[in-house]
Amino acid sequence: MKRSTSIWDRVVFAINILIAFLLLFTGFTSYVPLRFFSAISVLSLVVPFLFAINVLFLLYWAAKMKRKFLLSFTAIVLGYFMFGPFYGFGGNNVHQEGVSSNIKIMSFNAWGFNKNGWIKQPGVGDSIVKFVKDQDPAILCVQEHSRERHRQLGQYKYKSETPNAVPRTTQAIFSKYPIVGEGSLDLPSTINNIIYADIAFGKDTLRVYNVHLQSFKIVPSRDNFSDGEKSERTYKKLVDTFSKQLEQAEILKNHLEKSPYVNIVCGDFNNTQFSNVYKIAKGDLQDTFLEEGKGFGRTYDLWKMPLRIDYILADPRFEVLSHQNFDERLSDHYPVMATVRLNSHQ
Incomplete structure (x- = not known):
């Protein structure tokens, strides 16, 4: 009996070592912005599972009062520092609605306003x-x-849209403040798009980017991941998508670095905060969810797993006053909203 128990524990610990290694390895590769790592970057999609499985291993070994629990404990701690927090506890900031120095921003992938039914x-x-x-x-x-x-959003005097001449999915920025400049970033070999608008806000000018990075275009199903031939095609699609997202994130990053204004980035990254795509796009900007959000910050459901792939990122010169995730099921994405204040307006 003892021998069979020992063999079982050895098998469990071997699997434990693999899962702990995958978590740490994925954390390491998330800092590598090279596109030839895109085949490995696919692992970032399963980071929540890797954390959850390591927690189960930790509890298993702790219940058996064995020091092997230290492996998963170490992986979880190091993973936390590599990936950062992914659960928000909200903040204690109190702000007044309608204060002129506050800016309320919403980002929403509206799925064409359901025009395809x-x-x-x-x-x-x-x-x-x-x-x-x-x-x-x-x-x-x-x-x-x-x-x-x-025409139905008449409360906004100003708008900027993806140019009609560009064969891309349409992005739009609506503003109650004057738009004094606008542009569209050229993303190669894709229908996805990034636009920006320069918005006059008091004596300052804000540059707001509306981002829609490469979509996976994969219908989640058991066949796509269990059938051998379909699994291979699905994996190749994932790798190709990651590669394009990395290229697009670099284009955004380079444009951001040349911006003469205070920047806000909104949009659908089609990737999680555990990815190098997110890290490249975020740079030194503040993630409003990480500053003031609550819960897991779900913006998309994948097999009932709450994923956060839509973001509002703000320049460090902003104070993040609030962040809100909504549960309205009006699209395949859920909208997000944040309230920020530019420090020069305090």
Whole structure:
């Protein structure tokens, strides 16, 4: 009996070593911005699972009162420092609605306002418009926009959209403040798009980027990951998508570094905060969820797992006053909103 128990523990510990190694290895590769690492970067999609499995191993060895629990404990601690926090406890900042120095920003992948009828219920597009009006952000960034909807958003005097001449998915930036400049970044070999608008805010000018990075275009199903031939095609798609996302994140980063203004980045990165794609795009910007968010910050559901792939990133010169994730099921993504204050306006 003791011998069989010993063999079982050895097998469990061998698997434990593999899972702990994968977590730490994925953490290391998330800091490597080279595209030839994209094949390995796919692991960043399963980081929550790797953390969860390591917690189970920790509890298993702790219950058996064996020091082997230190392996997963160490992996979890080091992983936390590599990836940063991924659960928000909210902040204690109190701010007044309508204060002139505060800026409320919303980012929402609206899925074309459901113009293709993917959500099988009537009036989804109108519900999105009503939701935006009720929340009343001063700046609204919409990914996968529907151009005809701008007439229903009359509270915004100013807007910037993906140019009609560009064969890309449409992004839009709506603003209650004057837009004094705009542009579109050229992303090669894709229909995805990044636009930006320079917005006059008092004596300052803000540059707001609306980002929609490469989509995976994979329908989650058991066959795509269990069938041998389909699994191989799915994996190749994942690797190709990561490679394009890394290229696009670098283009965004280079443009950000040349910006003469205070920057805000909003959008759908189609990747998690555990990826090198996120780290490149974020740079030294503040992630408003990590500053003031609560819970897991879900913006997308994958097999009922809460993923955070939509972000609002703010220049360090902003004070992040609040961050909110919404549960409204009006798209395949969930909207996010943050309130910030530029320090020069305090």
